[in-house]
Amino acid sequence: MDFVTGLFPWITNGPLITVQVMSGLSVGMLLFLVSVGMSLIFGVTRIVNLAHGSFYMVGAYLMVTLVEVLPAQEWAFWAALLLAPFGVAALGGIIEIGLLRLIYRRDPLMQLILTFGLILVIGTLVLLAWGPDNKSVSRPDALAGSVRILGQPFPSYYLLVLGLAPVVAVTLWLIFYRTRWGMLIRAATVDREMLGALGVNVARLYTQVFMFGSWLAGLGGALAAPTVAVALGMDGDVLTTAFVVVVIGGLGSFAGTFISALLVGLLQSFGILIFPAVSIVLLFAIMAVVLIVRPWGLLGRPEE
């Protein structure tokens, strides 16, 4: 035991661990918002949307602009948080109708490469629109400070993220499992052709799903904006992490994405404490092991 406490002095520090768990869960929750959209889009359209990190970035930048443009009132932040994701959803709709619709029948790898092209295009457009300097969004006054949890300081804004977590997860679950639209989505994940043969307008469903997934990425970006520097590289950073989450959880699996997002959030939070140098390697190593042992992810279905 002395050996363990010598290596990891924080291990007996209950309050520190609690706070670390909470911040890990907050990070995991933001990851979930981005990853579940990516997973949803893959489940229905079979496209691995590499531009998903770019949607997240656009959400954060829209948040910056909206907070600046709206009158400096307390409600401006909340209005911006509500509006920014819809801007991203509109962008997603344009991309789906204008480009992806033309290539659904093509080799999946060509689709993957096309979404990579989108990363470059969106990245440059963001640079042109917002300039190269980092931006920041200030937190609303009510959540600007920090609270003490077991004596440890914890940013109150993260409480908002943590509080939203169950709401979003439950809402998504209700949408997927208790509405007709959700039923169509789940049906499309299993057999798109059959769904089309049954008279469902699959093309419209694709557009809706893509826009909904983009909306979730935008919400993730808008919600994350006050916690990070809004900068040009954030698309790649979030893409690689969301990618790991989606692959570990299982492409197209809702519950799998939720669990793996929280796991990855915790891993990042504790990885920094335990193996500061190799926490990212660890992430990709886990992804590699999952792909080798269960390529379809923890809770995904094997492809025929």
Next chain:
Amino acid sequence: MVFSRALAVLLVAAAVAPLVLPPFFLQLLTEIAIIGLFATAFNLLMGFGGMVSFGHAAYFALGAYTAALLVKKAGWPVLLALPVTPVVAAAGALLFGFFIVRLSHTYFAMLSLAFGQIVYTVIFKWKGLTGGDDGLLDVWPPAALKSPAAYYYFALGVVGLAMWALAAIVDSPFGYALKAVRENPRRARFIGINVRRHQLVAFVISGAFSGLAGGLFAFYNGSVFPDFAYFTKSFEPLVVALLGGVQSFGGPLAGAFAFKVLEWLISRQWPVYWPLFLGSVVIVVIVVLPQGFVGLLGRRGWARPGQS
């Protein structure tokens, strides 16, 4: 016949280029040759094996760092260090490829990306060996090879030999078996081809030549950086091969020429717009010209739509 005549013209043009072109263009041509080799090695997998790797920058970087470390830390001469680069890259490709070729299509691409990011992170974090973010500087070839014209001839010679070897591999019974695996893995298995072994061998060969390209690039550039292994770098050979056409052996080389010349033309005037342009070109090529620009030249007989 037409092919060999075109090759002869190309070789003569390449040989006299230093007599007429200023040093800057020789450097551009050197870079085109190196990226062309990288993309051709990559295309052995994509065009001929039907496997798309999203982490090929890892093998390029393994080659580049092997070259830089041997010369800088072990004091090896360049001519001895360069032949080691494909060996180290091949070892990396064998280790990772063993797992990667067990998966297919999208999962193949994703696992290759995961391994690629592991290599990137190790290079980035292992400051003691690799210099981390600062990279390794002053990795120049000896004085005899340092002038643009001298290194141009040297790189061209090495790339030429490597391309000849790759062409021979594509044309060998192994190359045909690989194409059979691409067209129909199940049938290939029925006629007695060991599908996974062929894919793994192709992966290792591709990794080895990517490493050689990385080694050549290290001495051309005079320094190596972790970015060489980053996932965006992995898309470079992909875009280059796609531009030139993945179904023909010479496509990636032509694509490298188009890519580098365009990059020079556009980055010189509007550096900010280069990624925008590149991304748009990729999107247009995929949507409108699935056979790349070489496909435009009327070689449609080679290509079959919907295959890759």
